[in-house]
């Protein structure tokens with residue numbers, strides 16, 4: 001039974017709480033009989049995971065960061081995401097290109113148009129057809145005030161290069177996400193991540209149900 005592949009990304013500043021919802025959504029799709037690939041960026045392939053380790057721990061400038069994330073993304077698209085979509089599977093990706101615009105663009109101040117060019121280069125189809133840029137079908141944006149996210153992260157595991165940055169950096173990252181969302185309002189669904197976990201999950205289910213991708217939510221959350 002052939003079905004159309006579905007590509008959903010999860011975005012938000014560090015501490016917004018997206019990770020805990022990814023597995024729940026994977027389960028909800030599996031309960032519908034869908035095959036699910038749960039993956040992440042930076043990373044998702046052996047090569048891209050090596051790049052991830054560099055990105056999170058080695059110091060480098062914003063252009064180098066951008067080039068590494070897009071190199072990893074290209075490998076991830078070719079070897080994991082595109083093949084899964086071609087098989088009609090659901091791909092759930094913990095961060096994708098919006099994170100590059102938010103962190104390298106908003107956070108680091110790297111040129112937005114240059115990122116758009118890299119996006120187009122890295123994400124055009126396997127045969128590099130210019131009119132086939134791959135993007136998520138839906139981006140779930142866990143929106144949370146940076147000061148609240150910082151409180152949630154305080155005392156958690158040892159921070160990586162990004163998590164160690166100050167609230168001002170995350171304010172700029174949050175603005176980067178807001179700008180991306182304004183540029184692609186149909187693709188983005190904003191979730192109020194300040195709510196308690198069950199309410200965020202309910203809001204997330206509503207978004208999927210309205211698109212006809214999951215059954216409507218019942219009376220209990």
Ligand code: TYD
Nearest residue numbers: 014041042069095096099100103104162163
């Ligand atoms: P994250 O999903 O937060 O991993 P974990 O939950 O294991 O900490 O991602 C790692 C960091 O990488 C995060 O701080 C955001 C950053 N990042 C970028 O700077 N650019 C990108 O393009 C992506 C995908 C992530």
